[in-house]
Amino acid sequence: MTADAAGSGRDVHRRRPVPAWVLGLAGLGCLMAVAEAVPRAGLVNERFLPPFSEMVSALAEQAGTSAFWRSLLETLRGWVIGLGIAMLAGVVLGLLIGGVPILRAAVSSTIEFLRPIPSVALIPLVVLLYGTEMRSTLLLVVYASFWQVLMQVLYGVRDVDPVARETARSYRFRPLSRVRTVVWPTALPYVVTGFRLGAAVALILEITGELVIGSPGLGR
Known part of the structure; x- marks a missing residue:
């Protein structure tokens, strides 16, 4: 009985859901990676969708x-x-x-x-x-x-x-x-x-x- 309880406790510990903020950061990171990779690969003209790093650089310049x-x-x-x-x-x-x-x-x-x-x-x-x-x-x-x-x-x-x-x-x-x-x-x-x-x-x-x-x- 004690072994079963311990096993159930371990299962509950393993099944703990991923925090929402972690999933949010992961989704944001994936979006930034796609925004950087797509124009770099030539799939989209950089005139219409610049790489994400260039967007950040332009924003920092404008913010000044x-x-x-x-x-x-x-x-x-x-x-x-x-x-x-x-x-x-x-x-x-x-x-x-x-x-x-x-x-x-x-x-x-x-x-x-x-x-x-x-x-x-x-x-x-x-x-x-x-x-x-x-x-x-x-x-x-x-x-x-x-x-x-x-x-x-x-x-x-x-x-x-x-x-x-x-x-x-x-x-x-x-x-x-x-x-x-x-x-x-x-x-x-x-x-x-x-x-x-x-x-x-x-x-x-x-x-x-x-x-x-x-x-x-x-x-x-």
Whole structure:
């Protein structure tokens, strides 16, 4: 019996999983090795994908200039402002639309029509309106990330327990009290998910807008 217990202990010790941070570092190392080897082997033109070592060298060189940091601050400023506007509008409209069934039924077809439109398709319009200023890129960022937040908030409002909703109505809670005590706790995880999705989309559109439009930032 003692030998079996000792053998089981050794098996458990052998089967200990590899820490996640080790796997993450291993994956990052493999990615860097591939990024270094592929252009060196001539599989990809170095003009489009330089070796990883040259990327690091160029980044270090750029980091020593004031222009790089000014561009980085411009990109971060546009990203934060655009994401903040999208979060505020998405949460407020999501709670409003999701909390009024008639309103949700009235605007659902409009939402489904506008949501799939890619933000890059609006580039000619925003350039005509605002030129190459920061507002052009900001409009793209807000438009793209707004839908991510809005849809998640709508899902969260729909997921509210009907019993809790009816209980709040029976006790005659005011609309704001119902939102604060019943709707918001359920919708909060969805809001966080919308923030996570919207943040990634906002950063992509910020740099894409700078690259295509030529507004100030890293993309230009």
